[in-house]
Structure formats: C-alpha cells, structure tokens
Amino acid sequence: MQCIIEAEKLYLKDPKINREDVKILQEWLKKQPHLPELEESQVIIFLHSCYYSIQATKATIDSYFTRRSLHPQLFCCPPQELVRENFSVGIKKILPKMTPEGYTILLTGLLDHRPEKYNYNNELLLLNLVYCLHVHKYGFAEGVIVIVDLQGGSLGHLARVNLSSQKCMFEHLQEGMPIRLKSIHVINAVPFMDKVMALVKPLMSSKLFQMVQIHSTLDSLYDYIPRECLPVDYGGEGPSRQAMQEEMIDDIFHNVNFFNWHDLQTVDESKRVEKSNIGGSNFGAEGTFKKLEID
Known part of the structure; x- marks a missing residue:
C-alpha cells in the first residue's frame, strides 16, 4: 500500500496551509492533462515547500514530475539487489532527530572507499529514494540541512562524477524538489576541495552555491547542528551510521509498493498544452521557480 501521510495531519501540522489554495491547485491539475493525478497530501507538501505561493507550486509540481519522467535512471526505484549493493558503498539517511528549528538532516557519505565500487548515478538515485520516501511518509519539515561527508573520497571518485547527472540534480533540488533547503555542510573535506568546488560551481545557481559550508573540523559543524542530532x-x-544504514535498507524494501506507485506518476509529453523548458540550458538564471532560504 501507499505509505502517504494523511492530508489532515498536514493541515494540523501547519495552520498556514490554506485549504482553498489546495483546492485551487487541485482544479489546476485537472486542466493539466500531461501531469499525473496527485494525492491531496502531495499537493500540500509542494505548497508548503514553495512558502504557500500558488504560482511557484504549479511550476514546482511540473518540474518535479517532468524531471522524474525525463531521467528515470535517477529517480525510479531499481531492483532490490542494486539497492543493497549501492547502500553498501555509501550512507544516505534522514537523521532521526530534528534540529531545534524543526529542520530535518540528510546525511550522505562513503562507507566503501574503493573508487571502482562508486557509481555516481546510483548514489544520486538512492538519495532521491531516501528523501522521497521520507517526505511522503512524514510530510514536510520547516527546513532541510544536508551533510556531505567526504571522508575516503579520492580523485578516483571525482573522475566518476557524471556532470550531466549532477546538473540535473542541482536543477531538481532548486526547481522541483518539495523541500525548503537551508544549508549544505561539507565535512572531512578532501585535499583537492578546490577542484571539487571548481567542478560543481558552474552547475549551481549563486543562491545554491552560497548555501555550501565547508568544515575543516567537526567543531565548526556543531555551531550549526547540535551534537544530539548527529550520529x-x-x-x-x-545512532551509528551503520545502524541507520541497515534501518534505511529495511525501510525501502518494506515500501516497494509505494515506489512502484510513485514511479507510475509520470508526465505524458504528448498531452502537454504549453511547451516546457524544463531540462533546458537555462539553469542558473535569475528568477528560478523556487525560493531558497539562506540562513
């Protein structure tokens, strides 16, 4: 069955969610033949991520489902063998404790440091699965913080980065993901961090780039995230990273039916009324769909 949080729980969670605005979006969806049918909870989650802006929500919904349909290799649930194999390479987990501000924390990092085991597309795919499952099960958060642990990273890993896939993910993060991104913290920075930043900076909007904080020690990370929230x-x-990793694998396997259902929420481009520029080369321009908050 679908593991989707009930709409009423989301209305109670945030009184700023206007039921009339949700109805307006539901009526709009009925006039968008290319878009899939959405659950009311999904509409609410998108509206919250866009700070209650109806127009931004429309653009974000279209971006989310269009990009998922254009790049199934980065979004659709793979066979269980591939899930287990790639979770053995790196950790991807929403930490169990939120920050005092009500922000969820998404942790990603290497477990197996061998570059030959590293598949960049699969790493992005599993990150998408983890957050997608979490937001559908538990609903929105006031914000999301990402921790990227580069311990064990090498030039061999950097050589395996797929720039096209990374560009797609940065676009998805800013324009389509139902998320209020607050900051990205890089810990255990590698000696060639300048090369990493030079590689990704052209693919990021200026607002997204400003969210990146690089920490030379964990002490500076504690200035942003309390110790009680961290592994x-x-x-x-x-809990330890390993314990959380096993829990995450079990959670994904337990919710295969949800992923199968969500993977069917695709866009039919033959029914699109207006031409789409999603997936084009205009990323980084001012006036992008979603508002990113920089604290």
Whole structure:
C-alpha cells in the first residue's frame, strides 16, 4: 500500500496551509492533462515547500514530475539487489532527530572507499529514494540541512562524477524538489576541495552555491547542528551510521509498493498544452521557480 501521510495531519501540522489554495491547485491539475493525478497530501507538501505561493507550486509540481519522467535512471526505484549493493558503498539517511528549528538532516557519505565500487548515478538515485520516501511518509519539515561527508573520497571518485547527472540534480533540488533547503555542510573535506568546488560551481545557481559550508573540523559543524542530532560517529548522541544504514535498507524494501506507485506518476509529453523548458540550458538564471532560504 501507499505509505502517504494523511492530508489532515498536514493541515494540523501547519495552520498556514490554506485549504482553498489546495483546492485551487487541485482544479489546476485537472486542466493539466500531461501531469499525473496527485494525492491531496502531495499537493500540500509542494505548497508548503514553495512558502504557500500558488504560482511557484504549479511550476514546482511540473518540474518535479517532468524531471522524474525525463531521467528515470535517477529517480525510479531499481531492483532490490542494486539497492543493497549501492547502500553498501555509501550512507544516505534522514537523521532521526530534528534540529531545534524543526529542520530535518540528510546525511550522505562513503562507507566503501574503493573508487571502482562508486557509481555516481546510483548514489544520486538512492538519495532521491531516501528523501522521497521520507517526505511522503512524514510530510514536510520547516527546513532541510544536508551533510556531505567526504571522508575516503579520492580523485578516483571525482573522475566518476557524471556532470550531466549532477546538473540535473542541482536543477531538481532548486526547481522541483518539495523541500525548503537551508544549508549544505561539507565535512572531512578532501585535499583537492578546490577542484571539487571548481567542478560543481558552474552547475549551481549563486543562491545554491552560497548555501555550501565547508568544515575543516567537526567543531565548526556543531555551531550549526547540535551534537544530539548527529550520529555517534561524529561525536553526537544519535545512532551509528551503520545502524541507520541497515534501518534505511529495511525501510525501502518494506515500501516497494509505494515506489512502484510513485514511479507510475509520470508526465505524458504528448498531452502537454504549453511547451516546457524544463531540462533546458537555462539553469542558473535569475528568477528560478523556487525560493531558497539562506540562513
């Protein structure tokens, strides 16, 4: 069955969500033959991510489902063998404890440091699965913080980065993902960090780039994220990375039916009324769909 949070729980979670605005969006969806049918909870989650702007929500919904349909290799749930194999390479997990501000924390990092085991597209795919499942099960958060742990990273890993896929993901993060992104924290920075930043900067909007914080020590990370929110591996009070990884694998396998359902929410371009520029080369221009908050 679909593991989707009930709409009423979301209305209670944030009184700023206007039921009439949701109805307006539902009526708009009925006039968009290229878009899939959405659950009311999904509409609410998108509206919240866009700070209650109806126009931004429309653009974000279109971007989200269009990009998923254009790039199934980055979004659709793969066979269980591939899921388990790639989770053995890196951790991807929403940490169990939120920050005092009500932000969820998404952690990603390497477990297996061998470059030959690293498949960049699969890493992005599993990150999408993890957040997609979380937001559908538990609903929105006031914000999301991303921690990228580069421990074990090498030039061999950097050589395996697919720039086309990374550009798609940056676009998805800013224009389509139902998320209020607050900051991106890079820990255990590699000696060639300048090369990493030079590689990704042209693919990011200026607002997104400004969200990146690079930490030379964990002490500076604690200035942004309390220790009690972090795994014991980082001097925190939460579960270990390995324990959380096993829990995440079980959660994905337990919700295969949800992923199968969500993968069917595709865009039919033959029914699109107006031409789409999603997936074009205009990323980074001012006036992008979603508002990114920089704290």
